[in-house]
Amino acid sequence: xxxxxxxxxxxxxxxxxxxxxxxxxxxxxxxxxxxxxxxxxxxxxxxxxxxxxxxxxxxxxxxxxxxxxxxxxxxxxxxxxxxxxxxxxxxxxxxxxxxxxxxxxxxxxxxxxxxxxxxxxxxxxxxxxxxxxxxx
Numbered sequence: 001x002x003x004x005x006x007x008x009x010x011x012x013x014x015x016x017x018x019x020x021x022x023x024x025x026x027x028x029x030x031x032x033x034x035x036x037x038x039x040x041x042x043x044x045x046x047x048x049x050x051x052x053x054x055x056x057x058x059x060x061x062x063x064x065x066x067x068x069x070x071x072x073x074x075x076x077x078x079x080x081x082x083x084x085x086x087x088x089x090x091x092x093x094x095x096x097x098x099x100x101x102x103x104x105x106x107x108x109x110x111x112x113x114x115x116x117x118x119x120x121x122x123x124x125x126x127x128x129x130x131x132x133x134x135x136x
Contacts, residue, residue, distance in 0.1 A: 020045030022070070025056060032063045032128045034099075038070030041078030050081050057096060058088035063131040065124055068101040074108050086118045095134040097127045 021039035028034060035056055039045050057064050066082065068074070086096040098120045101109060109115055121127035 021049045023049045023052060028124075028128060030128055030132060032065050032124075032131055034065045034067055034124060036067040036070065040073040041071055041081075042073055042075045043077055046075065046078045046081055053081060054085055054088075057085035058092070061092040061094040062089065063094060063128075063135055064089060064096040065099050065121075065127040065131060066096065067099045067124065068105055069099070070102075071105050072102060074101075074105045076112075079109070079112055079114060083114065083117060095131050097121055097131055099124050099127045 021037060021041060024036040024038075026034045026036065033056070035053065037049070037053075057066065064085075071078075082096075082098070089096045096118055098109065098114075098118050100122055101120065106120065109120060114120075119127075119130055121130055
């Protein structure tokens with residue numbers, strides 16, 4: 001059973017903390033929705049946020065930036081969640097990008113070839129520009 005410490009909604013930001021992964025969202029003035037993940041995206045962590053993440057990242061056409069700077073571990077199940085959401089977003093006419101993964105997470109993404117499916121940017125500003133350009 002999952003233990004939720006805090007769930008609250010404030011403006012455009014959603015904050016949810018479970019045992020393994022923290023998920024927050026933030027809408028930017030340029031229309032990019034940022035999903036900020038913190039923790040371990042192993043089996044337990046990914047399962048904990050998968051439904052909510054998929055709903056946010058793939059539920060409707062949008063420009064999505066996924067901030068991975070706080071993700072310390074990314075297993076294949078977490079990669080699958082990212083890829084399936086990115087594909088669903090592309091099928092809707094939107095786009096998804098990954099932002100500032102930690103070095104070990106970045107190495108795993110590149111080794112798995114995800115960088116050829118989902119662009120990876122060093123910061124949210126560059127991701128936002130890249131997503132905006134893809135929407136034109």
